[in-house]
Amino acid sequence: MALIEKTDVLTVGHDRIDNDHDDFINLLNKLDAAGNADFPALFQQLYEQTEQHFDRENQLMKQFSYPGEAEHKSEHQRVLGEFKQFKSRVDKGLIAFGRSFVKDRLPQWLGLHVTTMDGALAAHINKQPQA
Ligand SMILES: [Fe+2]
Ligand SMILES: [Fe+2]
Known part of the structure; x- marks a missing residue:
C-alpha cells in the first residue's frame, strides 16, 4: 500500500501547483518503498524538488500580490529548515531519521x-482577471 494516495491531498485548482504536489506524493511513496542504499539520493531529490516548488509558489504570491505572502513564505522557510536538519542526519548515514520524517511528518504536513x-x-490567483 502506498504511504499516501493522491486522493488524500486536496486539488487546489491551479495546474502548476497541483502537478508539483503530485510529484511530491510520487517521490514520498518512492522513498517509503526504497531500500537504505537508494534512500539518501531520493531524499536529496525530494529536498530539491520541495525547494523549487516553494520558490514557484513564492513567485506566484509576489506576482499576484497575495495578502498572505509573509505568513505562507515563512511557513515554507520553516519546513525547509526542518528538512535540512533531517537531511544532514541522512547524509551522516542515519537513514531512520529520514524515514521517520517521510512517514510520520511529511504526509500530515502536506495535507494540512x-x-x-x-x-x-x-x-486568490484564480480570482484575478489575468490568471
Ligand atoms: Fe505547495
Ligand atoms: Fe505552500
Missing part, C-alpha cells in the same frame, strides 16, 4: 499545508 495555505493561494 495544501488544505489551508496552498488552497487559499490558488483561490
Whole structure:
C-alpha cells in the first residue's frame, strides 16, 4: 500500500501547483518503498524538488500580490529548515531519521499545508482577471 494516495491531498485548482504536489506524493511513496542504499539520493531529490516548488509558489504570491505572502513564505522557510536538519542526519548515514520524517511528518504536513495555505493561494490567483 502506498504511504499516501493522491486522493488524500486536496486539488487546489491551479495546474502548476497541483502537478508539483503530485510529484511530491510520487517521490514520498518512492522513498517509503526504497531500500537504505537508494534512500539518501531520493531524499536529496525530494529536498530539491520541495525547494523549487516553494520558490514557484513564492513567485506566484509576489506576482499576484497575495495578502498572505509573509505568513505562507515563512511557513515554507520553516519546513525547509526542518528538512535540512533531517537531511544532514541522512547524509551522516542515519537513514531512520529520514524515514521517520517521510512517514510520520511529511504526509500530515502536506495535507494540512495544501488544505489551508496552498488552497487559499490558488483561490486568490484564480480570482484575478489575468490568471
Ligand atoms: Fe505552500
Ligand atoms: Fe505547495
